Amino acid sequence: MTPRRGLSLITKLTLATCALLVAAMAPFGYLNIRTVQKLLYEETVAAAERINETIVKTTHSFMLLDDRETVYRMIKDAGRQEDVEHIRLITKGGVIAFSTDPTEVDTYVDKTAAACDMCHGGGQPLKQASTMDRSRRFTDAGGREVLGFTQAIYNQESCWSAPCHFHAPDQHILGVLDTVVSLDRMHDQTRQYTQRLATLTAAMLLAIAASLTLLVERLVHRPIKEILGHTRRVGDLDLASRVPVRSADEIGVLATSFNEMTERLQTAKEQLEEWTRTLETRVDERTRELKQMQRQLIRSEKLASLGEIVAGIAHELNNPLTGILVLSSLLADSDQLDPTRREDVETIVRESQRCARIVGGLLDFAKASSPQKVKIDLHAIMDSSLALIGGQSIFHDVDIVKRYADGLPRVLADPNQIEQVFINILINAGQAMAGGGTLSIETEFGPEGVAVRIRDTGCGIPEDHLPKIFDPFFSTKESHGTGLGLSVSYGIIENHGGSIEVSSRVASGTVFTIRLPAAGEGPGQRRPEQTLPNPAPVW
Ligand SMILES: Nc1ncnc2c1ncn2[C@@H]1O[C@H](COP(=O)(O)OP(=O)(O)OP(=O)(O)O)[C@@H](O)[C@H]1O
Numbered sequence: 001m002t003p004r005r006g007l008s009l010i011t012k013l014t015l016a017t018c019a020l021l022v023a024a025m026a027p028f029g030y031l032n033i034r035t036v037q038k039l040l041y042e043e044t045v046a047a048a049e050r051i052n053e054t055i056v057k058t059t060h061s062f063m064l065l066d067d068r069e070t071v072y073r074m075i076k077d078a079g080r081q082e083d084v085e086h087i088r089l090i091t092k093g094g095v096i097a098f099s100t101d102p103t104e105v106d107t108y109v110d111k112t113a114a115a116c117d118m119c120h121g122g123g124q125p126l127k128q129a130s131t132m133d134r135s136r137r138f139t140d141a142g143g144r145e146v147l148g149f150t151q152a153i154y155n156q157e158s159c160w161s162a163p164c165h166f167h168a169p170d171q172h173i174l175g176v177l178d179t180v181v182s183l184d185r186m187h188d189q190t191r192q193y194t195q196r197l198a199t200l201t202a203a204m205l206l207a208i209a210a211s212l213t214l215l216v217e218r219l220v221h222r223p224i225k226e227i228l229g230h231t232r233r234v235g236d237l238d239l240a241s242r243v244p245v246r247s248a249d250e251i252g253v254l255a256t257s258f259n260e261m262t263e264r265l266q267t268a269k270e271q272l273e274e275w276t277r278t279l280e281t282r283v284d285e286r287t288r289e290l291k292q293m294q295r296q297l298i299r300s301e302k303l304a305s306l307g308e309i310v311a312g313i314a315h316e317l318n319n320p321l322t323g324i325l326v327l328s329s330l331l332a333d334s335d336q337l338d339p340t341r342r343e344d345v346e347t348i349v350r351e352s353q354r355c356a357r358i359v360g361g362l363l364d365f366a367k368a369s370s371p372q373k374v375k376i377d378l379h380a381i382m383d384s385s386l387a388l389i390g391g392q393s394i395f396h397d398v399d400i401v402k403r404y405a406d407g408l409p410r411v412l413a414d415p416n417q418i419e420q421v422f423i424n425i426l427i428n429a430g431q432a433m434a435g436g437g438t439l440s441i442e443t444e445f446g447p448e449g450v451a452v453r454i455r456d457t458g459c460g461i462p463e464d465h466l467p468k469i470f471d472p473f474f475s476t477k478e479s480h481g482t483g484l485g486l487s488v489s490y491g492i493i494e495n496h497g498g499s500i501e502v503s504s505r506v507a508s509g510t511v512f513t514i515r516l517p518a519a520g521e522g523p524g525q526r527r528p529e530q531t532l533p534n535p536a537p538v539w
């Protein structure tokens with residue numbers, strides 16, 4: 001099941017880092033803005049104080065001359081400065097003696113008003129106050145925030161000793177200079193600073209996010225994507241694919257271990273395929289063996305039951321047939337035989353002989369169940385068989401090639417019966433090579449015992465005949481074949497615990513392979529693994 005696709009790792013990391021940065025930077029930004037605001041406010045207060053100081057100092061000499069017009073003009077000029085809202089001169093009695101706002105001249109100021117409250121708020125008026133204590137922040141009638149700065153004008157010796165003698169010497173404070181300046185510039189600067197800070201912060205966050213995305217993409221996302229692609233390919237059984245290992249960090253280690261895992265999987269898969277192939281071959285071999293055994297079993301049963309019947313019939317036929325043959329032979333040799341009947345009598349003799357051959361074959365077939373086993377040398381038996389039949393006309397144009405294995409072990413067998421088998425097969429081979437050919441006899445010794453291979457280059461056996469050739473009375477030789485040669489041979493070899501196999505190809509030739517168990521170790525005999533096996537049959 002494919003998991004639901006959520007936010008990518010890069011997005012999550014970037015968002016989390018940005019959120020952390022914003023959370024960490026927010027209090028600093030706030031404190032920063034507050035500090036800037038405070039500094040700007042203090043600067044505005046200092047500016048207001050400077051205005052007041054300047055007015056007090058520059059107007060002092062004109063005050064001593066009681067030149068009020070000049071004093072008021074100077075205050076008015078100072079009030080024209082940028083950011084100055086208005087400046088007023090308040091007498092000790094609370095009367096506004098002069099103001100840049102003409103409407104409030106000669107009006108009284110309430111002692112509880114913000115401008116007075118700073119010094120008069122605590123009951124007894126303050127004689128001295130700090131710069132910050134003398135400033136106040138308030139909202140004017142127009143709704144704008146402004147800063148008021150109050151400066152006391154102290155009575156000095158020059159004041160009460162001046163010719164005008166306007167002030168008494170015991171009077172401590174002569175009046176108050178109150179300047180109100182606008183805080184708009186401070187607010188503008190604070191806003192600008194805040195905007196700049198916010199822009200810078202956003203740009204920094206963007207830069208950090210972009211760098212982080214690039215780094216994570218390069219160092220984490222891309223390698224992980226490659227590993228992911230690799231896992232998909234492995235899932236599709238493409239076990240030859242490998243992840244490129246680009247670093248020695250955790251991702252590199254992961255890629256390496258993935259490659260190792262894939263390699264092991266590939267080896268395991270190859271082993272599994274090899275085992276499957278071997279298993280299939282073994283199953284095929286076993287199936288072939290089983291089929292062969294089944295065929296042998298059926299044939300053995302058939303031969304066993306047939307053998308009993310055949311033994312009885314052959315025995316019963318043999319006596320009358322001998323009588324017919326003897327008497328017909330005597331008749332054929334008699335001088336008193338009517339010459340016109342001679343040919344008929346000779347036919348009786350010939351056919352009787354043929355019947356005798358068949359009965360002889362039948363008796364052989366029946367007798368095959370009781371071999372007289374002794375240790376025999378198969379090479380010697382083969383040589384005597386060849387000597388017996390080699391003179392026959394069918395072998396005149398046949399080359400006989402012998403490839404005997406060295407040190408072939410002896411077998412426990414009935415020499416006469418084995419010779420009979422060899423003769424049957426050799427005669428069949430000779431008959432199959434009517435126009436000449438090559439008869440090869442090879443022997444070998446392997447784990448399955450001793451094998452004798454008789455190969456001819458004759459007419460071959462058609463495929464549909466192959467399952468029948470060991471059946472009694474199956475023959476393609478119309479006049480002279482009984483069809484008992486191979487069935488007798490099969491029975492003999494089976495009684496010896498061996499096997500007989502055939503492979504053939506029409507017009508190419510036939511190979512009969514007789515296998516017999518070795519009689520055991522003896523002088524001059526080799527162990528199976530010491531023998532070099534001869535090449536397998538061609539067909
Ligand atoms: N080497 C061979 N090449 C071709 N066909 C063969 C060969 N050996 C056997 N056959 C076939 O198998 C049949 C059966 O052989 P088998 O030896 O049992 O009987 P036969 O040779 O016909 O008669 P008999 O052996 O009694 O003279 C033969 O008729 C022949 O068709």
Ligand SMILES: [Mg+2]
Nearest residue numbers: 424428485486
């Ligand atoms: Mg034969």
